[in-house]
Amino acid sequence: MPQVAIFMGSKSDESTVRPCADVLEKLGISCTFTITSAHRTPERTSRLIKELEEDGVQVFICAAGLAAHLAGAVAAKTVRPVLGIPISASSLGGWDALLATVQMPPGFPVGTLALDKVGARNAAWLAAQILALHDPELTKRILEERRKMIEQVEEDAKTL
Numbered sequence: 001m002p003q004v005a006i007f008m009g010s011k012s013d014e015s016t017v018r019p020c021a022d023v024l025e026k027l028g029i030s031c032t033f034t035i036t037s038a039h040r041t042p043e044r045t046s047r048l049i050k051e052l053e054e055d056g057v058q059v060f061i062c063a064a065g066l067a068a069h070l071a072g073a074v075a076a077k078t079v080r081p082v083l084g085i086p087i088s089a090s091s092l093g094g095w096d097a098l099l100a101t102v103q104m105p106p107g108f109p110v111g112t113l114a115l116d117k118v119g120a121r122n123a124a125w126l127a128a129q130i131l132a133l134h135d136p137e138l139t140k141r142i143l144e145e146r147r148k149m150i151e152q153v154e155e156d157a158k159t160l
Protein backbone atom coordinates (compact mmCIF):
# COMPACT_ATOMS: atom_id res chain seq x y z
CA MET A 1 0.00 0.00 0.00
CA PRO A 2 1.48 3.41 -0.92
CA GLN A 3 2.36 5.79 1.91
CA VAL A 4 3.02 8.72 -0.41
CA ALA A 5 1.28 9.85 -3.60
CA ILE A 6 3.18 11.88 -6.16
CA PHE A 7 0.99 13.75 -8.64
CA MET A 8 2.35 15.69 -11.59
CA GLY A 9 0.34 17.90 -13.89
CA SER A 10 1.68 16.49 -17.15
CA LYS A 11 3.83 13.78 -18.67
CA SER A 12 6.18 16.64 -19.62
CA ASP A 13 7.04 17.05 -15.89
CA GLU A 14 8.16 13.44 -15.50
CA SER A 15 11.95 13.76 -15.81
CA THR A 16 11.95 16.68 -13.35
CA VAL A 17 9.81 14.88 -10.79
CA ARG A 18 11.36 11.41 -11.10
CA PRO A 19 14.11 12.18 -8.48
CA CYS A 20 11.31 12.49 -5.90
CA ALA A 21 10.29 8.87 -6.48
CA ASP A 22 13.97 7.83 -6.49
CA VAL A 23 14.59 9.32 -3.03
CA LEU A 24 11.44 7.69 -1.63
CA GLU A 25 12.53 4.36 -3.08
CA LYS A 26 16.01 4.73 -1.56
CA LEU A 27 14.39 5.28 1.84
CA GLY A 28 12.13 2.25 1.42
CA ILE A 29 8.92 4.28 1.25
CA SER A 30 6.21 2.95 -1.03
CA CYS A 31 4.70 5.52 -3.34
CA THR A 32 2.37 5.88 -6.25
CA PHE A 33 3.55 8.13 -9.07
CA THR A 34 0.96 9.36 -11.52
CA ILE A 35 -0.27 12.17 -13.76
CA THR A 36 -3.34 14.18 -12.95
CA SER A 37 -4.30 17.78 -13.52
CA ALA A 38 -6.58 20.05 -11.51
CA HIS A 39 -7.33 21.86 -14.76
CA ARG A 40 -7.49 19.12 -17.36
CA THR A 41 -8.76 16.22 -15.24
CA PRO A 42 -10.43 17.63 -12.11
CA GLU A 43 -12.66 14.57 -11.61
CA ARG A 44 -9.69 12.20 -11.86
CA THR A 45 -7.80 14.32 -9.31
CA SER A 46 -10.70 14.20 -6.82
CA ARG A 47 -11.21 10.49 -7.33
CA LEU A 48 -7.51 9.71 -6.84
CA ILE A 49 -7.35 11.68 -3.59
CA LYS A 50 -10.33 9.78 -2.20
CA GLU A 51 -9.07 6.37 -3.32
CA LEU A 52 -5.52 6.96 -2.15
CA GLU A 53 -6.65 8.24 1.25
CA GLU A 54 -8.67 5.02 1.61
CA ASP A 55 -5.54 3.05 0.63
CA GLY A 56 -3.60 4.74 3.44
CA VAL A 57 -1.61 7.45 1.69
CA GLN A 58 -0.31 9.84 4.37
CA VAL A 59 1.36 12.56 2.32
CA PHE A 60 0.52 14.02 -1.09
CA ILE A 61 3.27 15.53 -3.24
CA CYS A 62 2.16 17.63 -6.21
CA ALA A 63 4.37 18.96 -8.99
CA ALA A 64 3.17 21.35 -11.67
CA GLY A 65 4.33 24.18 -13.89
CA LEU A 66 2.63 27.30 -15.30
CA ALA A 67 -0.52 28.21 -13.30
CA ALA A 68 0.32 25.45 -10.86
CA HIS A 69 -2.98 24.95 -9.09
CA LEU A 70 -2.64 21.20 -8.66
CA ALA A 71 -1.18 21.24 -5.14
CA GLY A 72 -3.73 23.81 -4.00
CA ALA A 73 -6.60 21.86 -5.48
CA VAL A 74 -5.40 18.75 -3.65
CA ALA A 75 -5.03 20.72 -0.40
CA ALA A 76 -8.66 21.76 -0.78
CA LYS A 77 -9.73 18.10 -0.70
CA THR A 78 -7.58 16.56 2.04
CA VAL A 79 -6.30 17.38 5.52
CA ARG A 80 -3.25 15.15 5.02
CA PRO A 81 -0.04 17.11 4.38
CA VAL A 82 0.37 18.39 0.83
CA LEU A 83 3.84 19.26 -0.45
CA GLY A 84 4.25 21.29 -3.63
CA ILE A 85 7.02 21.24 -6.21
CA PRO A 86 6.87 24.21 -8.59
CA ILE A 87 8.15 23.35 -12.06
CA SER A 88 9.82 25.88 -14.36
CA ALA A 89 7.88 25.20 -17.55
CA SER A 90 7.53 28.68 -19.04
CA SER A 91 9.35 31.80 -20.12
CA LEU A 92 8.71 33.16 -16.60
CA GLY A 93 11.35 30.76 -15.30
CA GLY A 94 9.11 29.10 -12.73
CA TRP A 95 8.02 32.27 -10.86
CA ASP A 96 4.47 31.58 -12.05
CA ALA A 97 4.43 28.07 -10.59
CA LEU A 98 6.29 29.09 -7.42
CA LEU A 99 3.84 31.85 -6.57
CA ALA A 100 0.78 29.78 -7.51
CA THR A 101 2.01 26.94 -5.27
CA VAL A 102 3.19 28.94 -2.26
CA GLN A 103 0.48 31.60 -1.98
CA MET A 104 -2.30 29.49 -0.50
CA PRO A 105 -5.08 31.05 1.54
CA PRO A 106 -4.83 30.44 5.31
CA GLY A 107 -6.24 27.09 6.40
CA PHE A 108 -5.25 25.29 3.19
CA PRO A 109 -1.44 25.16 3.27
CA VAL A 110 0.85 23.67 0.66
CA GLY A 111 4.35 23.03 2.02
CA THR A 112 6.23 24.47 -0.92
CA LEU A 113 9.68 23.22 -1.83
CA ALA A 114 12.28 24.61 -4.21
CA LEU A 115 11.80 24.59 -7.96
CA ASP A 116 12.36 21.56 -10.15
CA LYS A 117 14.67 18.64 -9.28
CA VAL A 118 15.96 20.10 -6.00
CA GLY A 119 12.39 20.57 -4.84
CA ALA A 120 11.49 17.10 -6.07
CA ARG A 121 14.23 15.55 -3.96
CA ASN A 122 13.45 17.64 -0.90
CA ALA A 123 9.73 16.90 -1.14
CA ALA A 124 10.66 13.25 -0.73
CA TRP A 125 12.97 13.99 2.22
CA LEU A 126 10.30 16.07 3.92
CA ALA A 127 7.62 13.44 3.32
CA ALA A 128 10.00 10.89 4.83
CA GLN A 129 10.54 13.06 7.90
CA ILE A 130 6.76 13.40 8.34
CA LEU A 131 6.30 9.63 8.12
CA ALA A 132 9.26 9.08 10.44
CA LEU A 133 7.42 10.84 13.28
CA HIS A 134 5.69 7.49 13.86
CA ASP A 135 8.31 5.14 12.40
CA PRO A 136 11.58 4.69 14.32
CA GLU A 137 13.02 2.39 11.62
CA LEU A 138 12.50 5.07 8.99
CA THR A 139 14.15 7.60 11.30
CA LYS A 140 17.21 5.31 11.37
CA ARG A 141 17.26 5.07 7.56
CA ILE A 142 17.07 8.86 7.19
CA LEU A 143 19.93 9.31 9.67
CA GLU A 144 21.97 6.67 7.82
CA GLU A 145 21.49 8.49 4.50
CA ARG A 146 22.48 11.78 6.17
CA ARG A 147 25.61 10.11 7.54
CA LYS A 148 26.56 9.09 3.98
CA MET A 149 26.08 12.67 2.77
CA ILE A 150 28.28 13.99 5.59
CA GLU A 151 30.98 11.45 4.74
CA GLN A 152 30.78 12.42 1.09
CA VAL A 153 31.43 16.09 1.92
CA GLU A 154 34.44 15.08 3.98
CA GLU A 155 35.76 12.83 1.18
CA ASP A 156 35.26 15.59 -1.41
CA ALA A 157 37.07 18.09 0.82
CA LYS A 158 40.12 15.80 0.95
CA THR A 159 40.43 15.83 -2.85
CA LEU A 160 40.82 19.63 -3.09
Ligand SMILES: Nc1c(C(=O)O)ncn1[C@@H]1O[C@H](COP(=O)(O)O)[C@@H](O)[C@H]1O
Nearest residue numbers: 009010012037038039064065068069070
Ligand atom coordinates in the same frame (compact mmCIF):
# COMPACT_ATOMS: atom_id res chain seq x y z
N1 LIG B 1 -0.18 23.40 -13.69
C1 LIG B 1 -0.68 22.38 -14.35
C2 LIG B 1 -1.85 21.68 -14.00
C3 LIG B 1 -2.67 21.94 -12.78
O1 LIG B 1 -2.26 22.78 -11.96
O2 LIG B 1 -3.68 21.28 -12.60
N2 LIG B 1 -2.06 20.74 -14.92
C4 LIG B 1 -1.06 20.79 -15.81
N3 LIG B 1 -0.22 21.78 -15.47
C5 LIG B 1 1.10 22.11 -16.04
O3 LIG B 1 1.10 22.53 -17.35
C6 LIG B 1 2.44 22.41 -17.82
C7 LIG B 1 2.46 22.16 -19.29
O4 LIG B 1 1.84 20.93 -19.57
P1 LIG B 1 1.96 20.27 -21.03
O5 LIG B 1 3.43 20.03 -21.28
O6 LIG B 1 1.17 18.98 -20.92
O7 LIG B 1 1.34 21.24 -22.00
C8 LIG B 1 3.08 21.28 -17.00
O8 LIG B 1 4.23 21.77 -16.30
C9 LIG B 1 1.97 20.88 -16.05
O9 LIG B 1 2.43 20.56 -14.74
